[in-house]
Amino acid sequence: MLGYSESLLVHFRRAEDLKKEALTYPYIDLNKRQLCDLELLLNRAFYPLKGYLNQDDYNSVVESLRLADNTVWPIPICLDVSTKCAQSLRTGQKIALNDEEGFMLAVLEIEDIWQPDKQREALAVYGTDDPTAHPGVRHLLQQTGDWYIGGSLEGLHLPIHYDFKEIRLTPAETSRRFTQNGWRRVMGFHTDEYLHCAHREMVLNAAREANATILLQPVVGLDHPGNIDHYTHVRCYEEIVKKFPNNMALLCLIAMANRWAGPREALWQAIIKKNFGCSHFLVAEGHGDPFACQQSRDLFYPAHAAQELVRQYEEETGIIMVPLREMVYAEDKAQYLLKEKAGPELTIKTISSAELRRRLEQNLTIPEWFSYPEVVAELQRAFPPRTKQGFTVFITGLSGSGKSTLAKVLMVKFMEMRDRPVTLLDGDIVRKNLSSELNFSKEHRNLNITRIGFVASEITKNGGIALCAPIAPYEESRQANRELISRCGGYIEVYVSTPIEVCEQRDRKGLYAKARAGLVKGVTGVNDPYIPPSNPELTIDTSQITPAEGAQEILLYLAEQGYIQ
Numbered sequence: 001m002l003g004y005s006e007s008l009l010v011h012f013r014r015a016e017d018l019k020k021e022a023l024t025y026p027y028i029d030l031n032k033r034q035l036c037d038l039e040l041l042l043n044r045a046f047y048p049l050k051g052y053l054n055q056d057d058y059n060s061v062v063e064s065l066r067l068a069d070n071t072v073w074p075i076p077i078c079l080d081v082s083t084k085c086a087q088s089l090r091t092g093q094k095i096a097l098n099d100e101e102g103f104m105l106a107v108l109e110i111e112d113i114w115q116p117d118k119q120r121e122a123l124a125v126y127g128t129d130d131p132t133a134h135p136g137v138r139h140l141l142q143q144t145g146d147w148y149i150g151g152s153l154e155g156l157h158l159p160i161h162y163d164f165k166e167i168r169l170t171p172a173e174t175s176r177r178f179t180q181n182g183w184r185r186v187m188g189f190h191t192d193e194y195l196h197c198a199h200r201e202m203v204l205n206a207a208r209e210a211n212a213t214i215l216l217q218p219v220v221g222l223d224h225p226g227n228i229d230h231y232t233h234v235r236c237y238e239e240i241v242k243k244f245p246n247n248m249a250l251l252c253l254i255a256m257a258n259r260w261a262g263p264r265e266a267l268w269q270a271i272i273k274k275n276f277g278c279s280h281f282l283v284a285e286g287h288g289d290p291f292a293c294q295q296s297r298d299l300f301y302p303a304h305a306a307q308e309l310v311r312q313y314e315e316e317t318g319i320i321m322v323p324l325r326e327m328v329y330a331e332d333k334a335q336y337l338l339k340e341k342a343g344p345e346l347t348i349k350t351i352s353s354a355e356l357r358r359r360l361e362q363n364l365t366i367p368e369w370f371s372y373p374e375v376v377a378e379l380q381r382a383f384p385p386r387t388k389q390g391f392t393v394f395i396t397g398l399s400g401s402g403k404s405t406l407a408k409v410l411m412v413k414f415m416e417m418r419d420r421p422v423t424l425l426d427g428d429i430v431r432k433n434l435s436s437e438l439n440f441s442k443e444h445r446n447l448n449i450t451r452i453g454f455v456a457s458e459i460t461k462n463g464g465i466a467l468c469a470p471i472a473p474y475e476e477s478r479q480a481n482r483e484l485i486s487r488c489g490g491y492i493e494v495y496v497s498t499p500i501e502v503c504e505q506r507d508r509k510g511l512y513a514k515a516r517a518g519l520v521k522g523v524t525g526v527n528d529p530y531i532p533p534s535n536p537e538l539t540i541d542t543s544q545i546t547p548a549e550g551a552q553e554i555l556l557y558l559a560e561q562g563y564i565q
Contacts, residue, residue, distance in 0.1 A: 021094075026095050026096070027098050027102075028081065028096070035255070036221045036255045036256050036257040037077055038106060038153075039159045040254075040272070044172070045276065046077060048073075051153040052150045053076060054150035058148065061076050062125065065264065065267070072313050074125075074261075074265075074267045075261060076125065079148065080146075081147050085145070092109070094107055094110070095108050097153075099160070104156055104157075105155070106153050106156055106157075108152070108153055110150075113150075114148055115148075116147075116148050118144070121140065122137045129141070133300075142476070159255070164234055167251050168252075178213075178277045183213045185211055186213050187207050187213070187280040188270075188278035188281045188319075189214055189216050190254075190273065190281075191216070191217070192218060192219040192258065194236055194375070196370055196371040196372070197336070197370060197371055198329065199240070200244065201336040202326065203216075204244065205325065206282050206322050207248070210280045210320070213247075213248055213249065215276060215277075216251050217276070218233065218234070218254070219255075219258060220254070220255055220256075221254075221255035221257065229382060232382035256272075262301035263287075263301060263310075264288070264309070265287070266287040267309050267310050269287075270283075270310045273319060274317055274318055278319060279319060281310065281320070283323060284306070285299075285307070286299045286306070307321055326338070328348045329350065330346045331347040331349050332347055334369070361385055361389070362386070386490065386562035390459060390464045391466075391491065391558075391563050392481075393407075393410060393465070393466070393558075394456070394468045394481060394482075394485075396495055397498060398498065398503045398524060399503060399511055399523075399524060400498070400507055400508070401497075402542030403469045403496045404427070406542070407426060407467045407469035408547075409547045410554060411424050414465050414467075417564065422464065423467065425470075426469045427470035430451070430452055430470065441522075445471075445474065446474055449470055449480075453477075453480065453484050454484070456468055456485055460491075461488035466485075473528065473529060475534060478493065492557065492561075493535075493537050494539075495536040495538070495539045496542060497539050498543050503525065512526060538553060538557055
């Protein structure tokens with residue numbers, strides 16, 4: 001078998017010749033998730049895959065966690081495309097795969113094109129087909145293309161990264177580093193969370209038990225390059241790796257699109273770590289669980305199921321499962337202990353993720369037993385006190401409910417404060433200047449709202465105030481905006497619940513009258529639905545209060561939450 005370096009040499013040898021040929025091929029511009037998969041296919045992190053799964057391999061993986069040749073592989077890796085794209089392609093055809101800017105990365109020779117049963121895939125891979133119960137299922141059913149393409153790949157270039165190049169190592173490079181360092185037993189640690197003192201102690205304890213060194217491999221890749229959270233994560237990892245003993249840990253970023261498939265996810269990651277040269281893999285009790293880091297929610301998958309599945313396939317995958325054992329800080333002893341060894345007589349201290357965020361936002365002390373000062377300093381850059389954060393007030397309601405007037409009053413109030421730059425993103429203004437080509441179908445309404453959300457996230461990320469006042473009739477696009485903007489700063493959803501009868505009486509645009517007369521279609525509240533928000537921060541009925549009073553309610557809420565003084 002060729003070594004990794006030799007394999008890559010063969011893989012990319014014809015790059016120049018192939019590029020000339022590929023200029024005549026049809027092409028697909030990949031999204032961020034697809035680029036992550038392509039990178040790991042090209043750099044051999046997904047070995048033994050040589051490309052995207054064909055239909056036989058896909059069916060076998062879904063049903064039995066194995067490729068058609070019986071090799072263990074638990075996660076489907078296929079190129080998803082739209083119906084329109086699939087209908088324009090044929091088996092045996094070659095297509096170019098580009099990054100988001102149109103730069104050619106690889107050529108795919110199509111073996112199969114098929115429309116998968118995504119409900120079946122969801123049930124097999126995730127254990128449910130309910131998109132409200134699992135974020136991985138939601139992405140599969142709502143955001144993944146309806147057709148899959150399988151076939152072999154020829155690589156031209158790996159996706160280009162301009163950040164942290166020195167720690168974006170390929171499997172060939174990590175394997176070479178291990179050999180140079182004399183590391184024969186290496187334990188892979190997969191993470192996408194901020195790490196603190198307890199994590200260091202748990203990883204070191206596991207490494208000592210396994211008599212292994214450590215590959216600390218954080219996940220990056222899906223964040224926009226302008227998101228400060230991405231850089232903060234990596235800077236924190238760089239600080240935490242300094243806290244390990246010399247020649248004990250190597251930091252290596254991996255551009256990966258997690259699926260959150262629980263036990264299957266853990267087994268998948270174990271195979272990937274083996275390809276990076278690891279002999280052992282550290283597996284948490286709720287490894288790969290979408291809710292493992294949400295202390296307010298129960299695990300979706302049974303506790304320890306991921307550890308059991310990785311252990312079950314140890315002989316075939318060639319990588320040994322090491323359980324991650326929880327450690328706690330015992331104040332009486334001023335040290336971390338394994339949780340099972342901390343008796344009831346000891347005083348155990350902890351800080352939850354929510355409490356850490358609260359302390360950062362309110363500029364409170366974070367004790368050194370919990371996190372290292374260098375890590376805290378990096379976090380404070382990314383999470384300033386709320387009085388210095390940007391935030392979005394997203395006002396949703398029927399046409400005529402008073403949301404635009406409310407937003408205009410708020411804009412004046414914020415301008416008077418002269419505290420932060422303020423931008424008003426009114427629904428009609430955005431439709432005219434940003435979404436003029438869109439119609440009023442559900443798909444286009446959601447696209448309009450997510451466009452507003454993207455602009456608001458940029459404003460929020462840069463410390464400004466975004467006031468959004470669209471109708472936004474559907475919950476999925478509102479939730480997408482909440483998830484996006486909450487990562488950049490504050491997000492306050494205001495539901496203007498003014499009854500439709502009052503809205504119709506106001507009806508300055510005559511929309512309701514025309515809809516009732518059958519002259520226009522797609523009017524929200526008449527012949528198109530409005531789904532009220534499931535959990536807004538504030539609900540305001542402008543038939544009961546004036547716009548000034550409504551604005552005052554919002555200002556009081558912002559003051560209570562610490563966003564304004």
